[in-house]
Amino acid sequence: MSRIGVLGGMGPSATVDFMDKIIQLTPATRDQEHLPVIVANLPHVPDRSSAILGTGPDPLDALLAGIDVLNDAGVGVIAIPCNSSHHWYAQIAAHSRAPVIHIAQSCVAAIATASQDRPLRVAVLATRGALASGFYQHALRERGIDFLVPDASTGQDHVDACIRAVKGGDVQAGAAAFGRALEALAATGATAVIMGCTELPIAAQAARAAQHTPLALVDSSLELARATVAFALDKGWNKPTWVS
Amino acid sequence: MSRIGVLGGMGPSATVDFMDKIIQLTPATRDQEHLPVIVANLPHVPDRSSAILGTGPDPLDALLAGIDVLNDAGVGVIAIPCNSSHHWYAQIAAHSRAPVIHIAQSCVAAIATASQDRPLRVAVLATRGALASGFYQHALRERGIDFLVPDASTGQDHVDACIRAVKGGDVQAGAAAFGRALEALAATGATAVIMGCTELPIAAQAARAAQHTPLALVDSSLELARATVAFALDKGWNKPTWVS
Numbered sequence: 161m162s163r164i165g166v167l168g169g170m171g172p173s174a175t176v177d178f179m180d181k182i183i184q185l186t187p188a189t190r191d192q193e194h195l196p197v198i199v200a201n202l203p204h205v206p207d208r209s210s211a212i213l214g215t216g217p218d219p220l221d222a223l224l225a226g227i228d229v230l231n232d233a234g235v236g237v238i239a240i241p242c243n244s245s246h247h248w249y250a251q252i253a254a255h256s257r258a259p260v261i262h263i264a265q266s267c268v269a270a271i272a273t274a275s276q277d278r279p280l281r282v283a284v285l286a287t288r289g290a291l292a293s294g295f296y297q298h299a300l301r302e303r304g305i306d307f308l309v310p311d312a313s314t315g316q317d318h319v320d321a322c323i324r325a326v327k328g329g330d331v332q333a334g335a336a337a338f339g340r341a342l343e344a345l346a347a348t349g350a351t352a353v354i355m356g357c358t359e360l361p362i363a364a365q366a367a368r369a370a371q372h373t374p375l376a377l378v379d380s381s382l383e384l385a386r387a388t389v390a391f392a393l394d395k396g397w398n399k400p401t402w403v404s
Numbered sequence: 405m406s407r408i409g410v411l412g413g414m415g416p417s418a419t420v421d422f423m424d425k426i427i428q429l430t431p432a433t434r435d436q437e438h439l440p441v442i443v444a445n446l447p448h449v450p451d452r453s454s455a456i457l458g459t460g461p462d463p464l465d466a467l468l469a470g471i472d473v474l475n476d477a478g479v480g481v482i483a484i485p486c487n488s489s490h491h492w493y494a495q496i497a498a499h500s501r502a503p504v505i506h507i508a509q510s511c512v513a514a515i516a517t518a519s520q521d522r523p524l525r526v527a528v529l530a531t532r533g534a535l536a537s538g539f540y541q542h543a544l545r546e547r548g549i550d551f552l553v554p555d556a557s558t559g560q561d562h563v564d565a566c567i568r569a570v571k572g573g574d575v576q577a578g579a580a581a582f583g584r585a586l587e588a589l590a591a592t593g594a595t596a597v598i599m600g601c602t603e604l605p606i607a608a609q610a611a612r613a614a615q616h617t618p619l620a621l622v623d624s625s626l627e628l629a630r631a632t633v634a635f636a637l638d639k640g641w642n643k644p645t646w647v648s
Contacts, residue, residue, distance in 0.1 A: 171435040172427045176420055179445070183416045189572045191415040194447035198473065201423070203438035204644035229442065229477050328433045400448035 162397045163196040164388055165235030165258060167226045169203035170242035171327045174358035174381065178241035181385035186393070192400050195392050198233040200226045208244035209289025220248050224255050231257045236395065239263075239388040241358045241381050243286055247293040266387040267354060267380040268299040275305070282307040283345050283375075285319045286356035296356050308348055315344030319360070326359035331366050334359065339369030352376040406641045407440040408632055409479030409502060411470045413447035414486035415571045418602035418625065422485035425629035430637070436644050439636045442477040444470045452488035453533025464492050468499050475501045480639065483507075483632040485602045485625050487530055491537040510631040511598060511624040512543040519549070526551040527589050527619075529563045530600035540600050552592055559588030563604070570603035575610050578603065583613030596620040 164182070168175030179199065188194045205223060210216025223245060230238055238260045240246065246263055253260045271282065284296045284307055291297075291309050300307045310316040322337035338360065345353065353375050355361050361379040364370040370377060392398070408426070412419030423443065432438045449467060454460025467489060474482055482504045484490070490507055497504045515526065528540045528551055535541075535553050544551045554560040566581035582604065589597065599605050602625040608614040614621060636642070 169435065169438065169440065172438045172441075173424075176424050176427065179423070179443075180417075180420045183420065184573075188447075190568075191413065191447045191449075191451070191571055194413065194416045196413065196448060197416075197443070197445040199423075199441070199443035199445065200477070201441040201443065203432075203435045204440060205435075207435070233444070233473050233477055324434075327435055329428075 162395065163198055163233070163235045164392050164397070165230035165233070165238040166197060166199040167202070167223070167230060167238060167240045168199050169201040170205055170208065170245060171359060172201060172203050173326060173362055174241050175199065175201050177362055178239070178358065178381050178385055181382055182389055185385055185389040186398060188398070193398055195389065195398050198230055198235050200229045202226045208242065208247065209287035212244065212247050212289030212293050219245070220251060223248055223252060227252055227256045236397070237261060237388065237391050239384050241384060243356050243358060243380055244290040244293070246295055247289065249295070261384060261387050261391065263380050263384045264295050264299045264356065267356065267378060267383040268296070268303055268305065270383045270386070271305060271352065271354070271378055272303045280305055280352055281350050282352045282354055283348060283350040284309050284354050284356050285341060285360055287323060288316070288320065290356060296354065308350060310341070310345065313344070314348050315341040318344060322363045323357050323359045326362050331362060334363035335367035338363040338367045342369050342373050342375060345375065350375060352378060354378045354380060356380050406639065407442055407477070407479045408636050408641070409474035409477070409482040410441060410443040411446070411467070411474060411482060411484040412443050413445040414449055414452065414489060415603060416445060416447050417570060417606055418485050419443065419445050421606055422483070422602065422625050422629055425626055426633055429629055429633040430642060432642070437642055439633065439642050442474055442479050444473045446470045452486065452491065453531035456488065456491050456533030456537050463489070464495060467492060467496055471496055471500045480641070481505060481632065481635050483628050485628060487600050487602060487624055488534040488537070490539055491533065493539070505628060505631050505635065507624050507628045508539050508543050508600065511600065511622060511627040512540070512547055512549065514627045514630070515549060515596065515598070515622055516547045524549055524596055525594050526596045526598055527592060527594040528553050528598050528600050529585060529604055531567060532560070532564065534600060540598065552594060554585070554589065558592050559585040562588060566607045567601050567603045570606050575606060578607035579611035582607040582611045586613050586617050586619060589619065594619060596622060598622050598624060600624050
């Protein structure tokens with residue numbers, strides 16, 4: 161039970177980005193100081209956003225099958241670097257023996273800590289399914305953080321295009337769409353942006369606009385990785401059990 | 405049995421690089437067209453090179469425990485993006501229900517195909533343990549390919565430094581050492597280089613010298629990924645089983 165479990169493949173590049181973040185966040189000078197991680201990279205899980213919007217098959221059985229693979233492999237905590245899948249968080253958490261860290265709760269908690277009562281207006285960039293589900297809005301309301309959700313005039317189409325491009329392997333097109341999404345937010349009074357879909361930070365890393373924006377960019381995948389690594393280091397999972 | 409298994413963590417960054425290669429090599433325009441992969445990222449496996457050289461604990465039990473995790477998770481083939489661990493290939497392959505693709509055999513087969521009888525002199529860059537084990541030399545001899553193994557005067561110290569730096573998270577220092585290793589090969593008559601340790605391609609990607617060298621660089625991790633993806637696509641594992 162001294163391993164991190166990652167339910168991934170949603171999408172595959174976002175999972176690789178998440179694994180890289182876990183490595184970068186772990187203080188280590190050699191292999192043996194890193195954290196053990198079991199990854200179930202299962203890209204065939206039906207599209208989460210479509211399912212929430214009622215236009216595609218239900219992914220819950222596939223999600224729970226992935227959770228079973230991880231629990232059977234002896235993981236002690238599970239992270240899911242896919243925001244939209246957290247629509248089914250209650251069912252997933254109830255099904256899993258290992259605790260499941262909530263990506264949106266991790267992300268919003270980090271914003272609350274970082275803002276330290278400075279006024280914020282947070283734009284939530286996510287799939288239409290995740291926005292319809294409302295778990296980000298719920299987490300932000302719980303902490304009293306002002307937020308907005310883009311519509312067609314404030315960039316949601318560009319967010320959709322960005323996510324689709326990264327999932328299709330075209331990071332440059334994703335970066336361009338991400339830049340347009342940031343531009344479209346200019347008139348909204350937003351001071352910060354939640355990258356509430358794990359494809360968005362991949363586009364942002366390649367987007368010049370992301371380096372020059374006055375908006376604070378909050379990376380849901382990075383915040384999930386931080387919470388996961390903190391959990392694992394606290395348990396001492398970076399210490400090899402074969403060293404007596 | 406329609407999943408790739410990856411025994412990783414040796415090192416963790418090399419595993420992330422290998423997963424990224426699997427994704428890049430898979431023809432896909434959306435999540436659901438990608439290949440399912442279970443990754444056992446187990447960095448606590450004792451250092452392979454030290455064990456081969458008789459200066460560290462035996463990693464075989466840890467390697468076989470990782471193979472068990474993958475087989476129990478229902479994988480149909482296993483790739484191990486760590487060259488030195490192939491010293492124990494016979495024991496690993498005998499222990500595993502799923503077939504295990506041999507990184508050095510994949511790499512040398514690719515060289516043989518690409519060279520098409522043109523004269524080659526291949527420098528094998530690897531850990532001292534992998535070189536002492538001799539599986540690359542064996543595979544090259546089997547195919548009649550001329551090769552050399554660096555010594556202190558032809559760059560082995562720089563190879564060691566490169567691998568150590570990447571494992572320690574300092575890719576820039578690794579890139580500099582990789583450049584020095586290429587320079588040291590100049591007098592050997594080498595025409596090609598096997599990057600026979602999965603940390604080396606990570607350094608090479610960041611090394612200016614690698615972009616400008618006249619030497620053909622052969623990436624063992626990429627060749628393993630190619631063989632693995634070809635195996636999986638041939639089996640149709642990119643086709644979701646829930647689509648009837």
